[in-house]
Amino acid sequence: MMKKSVKKKSLKFIGLFFTVLSYLLIFTPIVVIFILSVNASTKGYSWEGFTLKWYVELFENDVMNEPIMNTLLVAVSSTVIATVLGTAFAIGINALEKKRRVQMMVINNVPVVNPDIVTGISLMIVFSLLSFTLGYYTVLIAHVFFSIPYVILSVMPRLKKLDPNLYEAGLDLGCSRISGVFKVIIPNISTGILSGALMAFTMSIDDFIITYFTSGAEYMNVSTWLYATLSRGRSFTPAAYAYNIIIFTITIAIILFVNLKRDRKEKTV
């Protein structure tokens, strides 16, 4: 009896230990960045008191303004384009017969598992073969390119769950083939589309490697700008930490919002 409870206790302790450890591993970097973002010192290794000036500087600092604007502009526009195209592709793929559908999904998954560096370099080569000037548009195309498969992946399960008769019922009640898609299919896969869009947005904000190879010398987003600054041996302003924390907060807020909304919806169902 005694032995058993000891064993139980130690098992519980091990479980707790690994839980704490994994959360530490995940969140320590974020906590460190947060501390640095409110540290008055520009050097990472010394604490000179609490400040929010880096957050203010983020919006005043001309050096960082441009990369941030670039990042957001590319993220928003690539998200919109990739979500529209990805949703359309997913609906199209779903309408194929089973064998073709599986083939298409395999093709769709190739860019997902493809290392970013391969995608980046091959896109760069394609752009130079087409003699595009590297810059905003090539980065945008690249981001749309790597976001679409993720949109398809998150829309697809929703489509599969849909009763195939639903679309036919729409047609039966007077929808044309196109308006049936908008009136029946899209409202019923909206959560999939939304999570696909969020995925595309975070993928775009997050990206360094593909942007690095397709942006050319002039155009920079935050991650390539940080890299360039560091590689020139300069230390960058702690406003970069502030930027990271803001992005992190926004992401968490979005995820919480989506999950809470979904939970509530599922409860009523």
Next chain:
Amino acid sequence: MGKKLIIMKNISKSFGDQLVLDNFNLYINENEFITLLGPSGCGKTTCLRILGGFETADEGTVEFNGKIINDLEPNQREINTCFQKYALFPHLNVYDNIAFGLKIKKMSKDAIHERVMNILKMVKLTGFENRMISTLSGGQQQRVAIARALVNRPKVLLLDEPLAALDLKLRQEMQYELKEMQRELGITFVYVTHDQEEALTMSDTIVVMDHGKILQIGTPEDIYNEPSSRFVANFIGESNIIKGVMLEDYSVEFFGETFECVDKGFKKSEAVDVIIRPEDLDFISPSKAKIVGIVDSLIFRGVHYEINVLVEGKELTIHTTKHRKIGDKVGLSVEPNNIHIIPRDNNA
């Protein structure tokens, strides 16, 4: 019955190398309640989907009101469908589900409101307008599906096993209500089911199908009393099928005895199948009977007993209110007009 509203001519349809409809010919009258009856995979749903415009026939034509409609989109046909799993829109409430078709037709708000409220009353769902579909029971969803189709006042309503998911009691209730609605509205109903009882209760005309072919078309009475083949006899209700020989017109031999019957037109001494419904066999005393056997098994079915009697190695099923014990020696009698003769099907 009115005029022919739909004519399906020489329709063939395959999926891959599987022939689902094989040179299918059928006409449907105005205001008719017609049922396509057959086992699953017999092509009845495909037939319905061709009428609705969801599938196109590989060969043949579909005529509607004198016009060929093969190439018309579903939304261009004066036909609405009630789908098997209802296919109600989960993102809309009851009112908007029913109003869906009317809104597409761009009817005025008031007119839509009036029609939706009327149809809700008809399907006994007044007060359910704002409910979401997922909060409704199966029977209620079924009613919404019917209302959603009927509110458009189609010439023809296609119903694909609409009651399959309901429990027995509710199913019987809905059968009755559907039949009432059809009579009231004067709409042609094309009904698909594998449930022979449902078909017998509701239909004006039954089309029995198997393997993409029509086996028999007729009124429920015709189909039940005069099945044209072994398959139909077995599929519609229970049947005792006995091998026999037609001696001459109005005379048939089976179990080594000669029986009077009402069938004629067979060749002399032609081998035939004799069909006798279980409720048409009656117990009489063995000494007077031409058919004598031993009671083999007995099941109580509520209204009647189902008794199996072994006669010369062949098991006959009898539905009767009379009680016999297992092992009893019994005599059986059958009226001449309850003996139904069909040509011998050697494949069966």
